[in-house]
Amino acid sequence: MTADRHPLSMTVNGNRIDLVVESRRTLAEILREDLGLTGTHLACEHGVCGACTVALDGKAVRSCLMLALQADGGAIETVESLCDDDGALGPLQQAMADSHSFQCAFCAPGFLMTAHCLLAEDRDIGPTRDEIREELSGNLCRCTGYQSIVDGVERAVTALVEARNA
Amino acid sequence: MPAFCYHRPATVEEAVGLLAEYGSDAKVLAGGQSLVPLLALRLSHPEHLVDIGRIDGLAAVDDGPAGFTVGAAVRHADVELSPVTGRAAPLVAAAMPHIGHRAIRNRGTVCGSLAHADPAAELPAVALAADAEMVVRSASGERTIPAADFFLGYLTSALDETELLTAVRFPSWPRSTGGSVAEVSRRHGDYALVGLAAVVGVGDGGRVERAALSFFGAGATPVRVTEAEQVLVGEHPDPAAFAEAADVVTKSIEPPGDNHATAAYRAHVAGVLTRRCLAEAAGRATGGGA
Numbered sequence: 001m002t003a004d005r006h007p008l009s010m011t012v013n014g015n016r017i018d019l020v021v022e023s024r025r026t027l028a029e030i031l032r033e034d035l036g037l038t039g040t041h042l043a044c045e046h047g048v049c050g051a052c053t054v055a056l057d058g059k060a061v062r063s064c065l066m067l068a069l070q071a072d073g074g075a076i077e078t079v080e081s082l083c084d085d086d087g088a089l090g091p092l093q094q095a096m097a098d099s100h101s102f103q104c105a106f107c108a109p110g111f112l113m114t115a116h117c118l119l120a121e122d123r124d125i126g127p128t129r130d131e132i133r134e135e136l137s138g139n140l141c142r143c144t145g146y147q148s149i150v151d152g153v154e155r156a157v158t159a160l161v162e163a164r165n166a
Numbered sequence: 167m168p169a170f171c172y173h174r175p176a177t178v179e180e181a182v183g184l185l186a187e188y189g190s191d192a193k194v195l196a197g198g199q200s201l202v203p204l205l206a207l208r209l210s211h212p213e214h215l216v217d218i219g220r221i222d223g224l225a226a227v228d229d230g231p232a233g234f235t236v237g238a239a240v241r242h243a244d245v246e247l248s249p250v251t252g253r254a255a256p257l258v259a260a261a262m263p264h265i266g267h268r269a270i271r272n273r274g275t276v277c278g279s280l281a282h283a284d285p286a287a288e289l290p291a292v293a294l295a296a297d298a299e300m301v302v303r304s305a306s307g308e309r310t311i312p313a314a315d316f317f318l319g320y321l322t323s324a325l326d327e328t329e330l331l332t333a334v335r336f337p338s339w340p341r342s343t344g345g346s347v348a349e350v351s352r353r354h355g356d357y358a359l360v361g362l363a364a365v366v367g368v369g370d371g372g373r374v375e376r377a378a379l380s381f382f383g384a385g386a387t388p389v390r391v392t393e394a395e396q397v398l399v400g401e402h403p404d405p406a407a408f409a410e411a412a413d414v415v416t417k418s419i420e421p422p423g424d425n426h427a428t429a430a431y432r433a434h435v436a437g438v439l440t441r442r443c444l445a446e447a448a449g450r451a452t453g454g455g456a
Contacts, residue, residue, distance in 0.1 A: 003169065004169060004170065004171045004172055006172060022169070023169075023170060023171070023172030023215070024167040024168065024169050024170060024205075025167070026167070026202070026206075045206050046202075046203035046206045046207055047199060047202070047203050047270065050267070050269065053269055056272075059243070059269075059272040060268055060269040060272060061269050061272050061273050062199075062269050062270070062273070064202075064206070065198060065199055065202045065203065065270075065273065066198060066202065066273065067172070067195075067198065067202065067215075067217075069172055069174070069217070070195075070198065070217065070219060114268070114269065117268075134354075135268055137267055137353075137354045137355055138266070138267025138268060138269055138270065138355055
């Protein structure tokens with residue numbers, strides 16, 4: 001079969017991207033291989049581990065479980081968007097670093113983007129520890145036992161709430 | 167992933183036209199949370215994918231006199247977060263937190279889960295318990311299929327290869343009726359080893375008028391255990407009746423055994439879930455809440 005190719009337009013971390021892509025390629029593959037955004041990690045490649053989580057129009061999605069063409073017209077955020085313009089860690093990243101959230105950190109991009117979407121939700125009070133655990137339950141970490149990761153997100157939530165009320 | 171031709175029809179007519187043209191060579195893509203893993207694992211290799219995710223007419227949730235209707239492009243998260251769902255379709259609302267994880271629910275669709283007909287998934291069992299109807303279109307017209315006739319076998323539904331499931335309709339939720347969904351899985355968000363969607367309707371005299379016990383992960387399709395439902399009808403919704411029903415469930419259900427759990431373990435868990443779900447559903451029925 002000759003390659004089935006279609007145009008794809010989306011914004012990735014605020015930049016407009018226009019490509020022509022083969023229909024069978026996933027969003028994760030396009031991000032990593034065509035756009036060089038290798039912060040998005042691929043592990044299980046069938047939606048179980050959460051390492052490839054990115055934000056699509058503000059919502060957490062598995063980029064390995066989406067054809068890139070399904071993201072046509074959408075706004076993608078990847079883990080590369082979380083740092084400040086000068087490359088310094090963003091607040092969520094800093095909170096997780098301060099909590100020693102990760103060890104090998106292969107899973108970190110997925111956890112960070114899942115937490116990023118949770119923190120971006122418009123709500124009066126930040127999520128509780130139980131809610132954080134529930135929201136992170138779709139991301140696997142084989143190093144830490146998760147407590148430090150939940151600690152890190154909780155630390156970010158606390159800082160966010162304090163900043164809002166300041 | 168194997169190569170295929172990608173189609174993005176703008177209308178239902180166009181979509182069913184493509185299905186009529188390509189037949190068994192085509193698969194429908196909605197949210198992709200079941201199909202894309204199958205493609206990634208090379209367990210499915212369709213020549214054509216028909217992406218219905220952009221069809222406007224399929225994107226609506228409707229709470230009308232005919233019931234609670236969910237279009238084929240509506241995602242789990244849309245239903246989960248809709249303020250209408252808890253009132254109009256409480257059993258669907260109860261199932262939502264059990265379906266995968268947030269990121270899965272942000273993409274996966276209600277109708278996609280039904281059409282996929284995984285017997286370990288929540289929504290087929292919910293549809294069966296709630297007497298839902300599938301609204302199905304093909305190039306030659308529309309028909310409806312009751313949930314009881316829809317799930318034929320493992321990943322097999324009554325949909326013809328040229329047909330598109332355009333919506334699922336849950337009948338209006340009766341008064342004094344409660345629902346409950348519970349499951350046991352190895353990890354939260356995984357497919358259930360066994361799960362149950364239960365409905366209890368209580369009459370004016372305080373006795374059970376209607377009961378539905380619809381199990382998932384317990385066979386090649388979602389399974390209603392009617393013998394246990396019959397045990398409940400006419401009884402007061404109390405722990406003794408629930409225990410009797412649970413006993414009937416454990417003895418009559420015939421779940422599969424595999425390397426995740428033995429058949430005997432699943433049958434035992436089915437009984438435990440029966441007691442828990444009936445207590446919760448009856449409490450919701452008599453407490454006035456959903």
